[in-house]
Amino acid sequence: MNIDLAALGFDAERAAYARRRPGRRPGRVARVDRGVCTVLCAEGPVRASLGPGVLAAAARDLTVLPCVGDWVLLATWPDGPVTVDSVLPRRTVLIRRTAGRDANGQVLAANLDAAAVVEPVHPEPDVARIERLLSLAHESGARPLVVLTKVDLAAQPEAVARQLAAVAPGVPVLPVAAERGAGLDALAPYVAPGQTLGLLGPSGAGKSTLVNALAGATVMPTQEVRRIDGKGRHTTTWRALVPVPGGGAVLDTPGVRAVGLLDGGAGLDRAFADIAELASGCRYADCAHEAEPACAVRAALESGELSARRWESWRRLQREVAYESRRREVRLAAERRGGRGVRRRAARPTPPASPRSP
Numbered sequence: 001m002n003i004d005l006a007a008l009g010f011d012a013e014r015a016a017y018a019r020r021r022p023g024r025r026p027g028r029v030a031r032v033d034r035g036v037c038t039v040l041c042a043e044g045p046v047r048a049s050l051g052p053g054v055l056a057a058a059a060r061d062l063t064v065l066p067c068v069g070d071w072v073l074l075a076t077w078p079d080g081p082v083t084v085d086s087v088l089p090r091r092t093v094l095i096r097r098t099a100g101r102d103a104n105g106q107v108l109a110a111n112l113d114a115a116a117v118v119e120p121v122h123p124e125p126d127v128a129r130i131e132r133l134l135s136l137a138h139e140s141g142a143r144p145l146v147v148l149t150k151v152d153l154a155a156q157p158e159a160v161a162r163q164l165a166a167v168a169p170g171v172p173v174l175p176v177a178a179e180r181g182a183g184l185d186a187l188a189p190y191v192a193p194g195q196t197l198g199l200l201g202p203s204g205a206g207k208s209t210l211v212n213a214l215a216g217a218t219v220m221p222t223q224e225v226r227r228i229d230g231k232g233r234h235t236t237t238w239r240a241l242v243p244v245p246g247g248g249a250v251l252d253t254p255g256v257r258a259v260g261l262l263d264g265g266a267g268l269d270r271a272f273a274d275i276a277e278l279a280s281g282c283r284y285a286d287c288a289h290e291a292e293p294a295c296a297v298r299a300a301l302e303s304g305e306l307s308a309r310r311w312e313s314w315r316r317l318q319r320e321v322a323y324e325s326r327r328r329e330v331r332l333a334a335e336r337r338g339g340r341g342v343r344r345r346a347a348r349p350t351p352p353a354s355p356r357s358p
Contacts, residue, residue, distance in 0.1 A: 001044040007193045007247035008040065009111065014071055017088050024073035024085050028249075029066050030241040037066050037084055039074060040243070048074050051083035063095065068239040069110040069196065069251055092141035094198060109198050109239060109251050112142040114190045118201030118210065119146065121160050121175070122153040126202075127167055131271060131313050133200055134168055139267025142198065145172045145190070149206035152177040167310060169273045178206055178213040187214065193247025200253055211252045215242050220252055265321050272314045278306060 008028050018026040027039035027046060039046045050058075050066070057064045066072055066084050075085040092112050095105040115137035119125045130146060137144035146168050151157035157175040165173045176183030190197040191214055199207040208220035219242050241251045269276050275297065279287065283294035290298075300306035 003040050003042055003044060003243070004247070005040075005042055008243060008249055009113075009194050009196060010071065011194065014088055018073060021073050021086065024075055026071065026073055026088075028241065029068055029070045029072060031239070032066060032068060037072070039072060039084070040241070041074065046074060046082055048072075048082040048084050051075060051085045053086060054084050063105055063107050065107075067107045067110050068241050069112060069198070071111065094136065094140040094142070094200070096136060108200070108253055111196060112140060112198035112251065113195045114145060115140055115142040115198045115200060116145050116147045116190070118199050118205045118207050119148055119164075120150045120205045121148050121157060122150045125160065125164060127164070127309070128313050129202065130164065131167055131310075132317065134171065135267045135271040135317060137200065137267070138270040144168075144271075145174060147187070147199075147210070148173065148175045149178060149210065151175040152180055152182065168271075170270075176210065178210045181213060184213055191244045191248035191250055195248045196241070196251060197248070198251040198253070203254075207252050211242055211250050214244050214250050216245050265325075268314075268317055268321055272310075272317075275306065275311070275314050 005026065005028070010026060010028070014026065018024065025041050025046075027041035029037050030040050030045065031038040035050055037048050037050075039048050054064070054066065064087065066087050070090065071088040073085045073088070074082055076082050090110045092115075093110050094108040094112060094115060096108060117130055117133040117137060119130050125148065134144055134146070146164060148157065148161055148164070151160075154160055161173045161175045165171075172186075174183060174186045176187070178184070187197070189195075197214075199210065201207055211220045212218050220240065239251065239253050241249050243249050278296045278300050279289070281296035282289070282292070284292055287295055287297070289295050292298075297306065297311075301308060301311060
């Protein structure tokens with residue numbers, strides 16, 4: 001089974017990195033299972049464990065471990081085993097805050113060209129979740145988009161798409177019905193040769209169904225959602241990169257119950273570009289949008305140009321990002337003073353009140 005690496009995004013720049021390590025095979029990580037990677041190489045899929053160099057780097061920073069979407073170089077040892085020798089530089093990275101007490105992040109996917117927030121229209125879209133995931137997608141460096149699934153269950157899907165465009169400024173909002181093949185043509189440019197489309201959304205959103213439709217075959221398991229509330233269980237429990245016929249790839253992720261923003265300041269500004277634009281019209285550059293005179297944001301709230309719901313969503317995510325930034329600063333300061341033992345004893349900042357995650 002031969003694989004066209006160029007169709008998966010292996011270009012001249014990545015080839016130049018590979019030439020610096022003669023005797024190493026390039027490939028792209030399609031799946032990771034407990035430290036063992038399934039890597040798509042020119043001659044076909046290869047199973048590879050982690051090499052000593054990768055393990056040494058991971059001891060200092062876990063985010064450098066190979067993840068789905070990474071381009072890697074493989075070493076074949078004289079007695080047969082294959083290991084991941086190195087990870088090529090990532091162009092984009094989708095990372096979320098971990099649930100642990102330390103200010104660390106979990107890499108969900110790497111080298112996405114586009115990151116799609118997948119949201120079902122039935123029973124109704126969760127606007128706050130879309131805003132949160134769009135912040136994550138913007139922060140990754142990939143092109144964000146919103147994919148509305150199960151539109152065949154909505155009376156007026158185009159109207160829903162227009163309404164949601166207001167909470168996704170500058171971002172394409174594409175309605176699809178994957179099981180029927182409706183709307184898939186709009187996704188074709190995002191899975192063209194050399195392009196990778198990542199899917200991010202809750203369980204039951206139809207991500208696996210969308211992958212199967214784009215791949216033209218059943219490559220990911222699916223199951224029915226609960227009729228009572230439209231929610232689904234975690235059908236997909238692993239991240240997987242799936243090549244698309246004709247070139248390109250789609251990357252499916254498990255349904256996320258909660259997505260914490262690790263350092264989403266820039267992504268948050270882009271996801272809430274409408275509020276950032278309003279704030280630029282305030283009299284004072286450091287306006288807190290509370291009681292300052294000539295506050296453009298407060299004026300927009302009073303006139304109805306800016307909804308109170310969107311304003312509160314922005315404030316909640318801003319508090320979360322600020323908290324994570326302070327927490328990371330505490331950790332780094334503790335490490336500079338005395339290492340991991342001091343880090344555990346370092347005072348932690350007070351978390352924001354009742355952060356809401358999808």
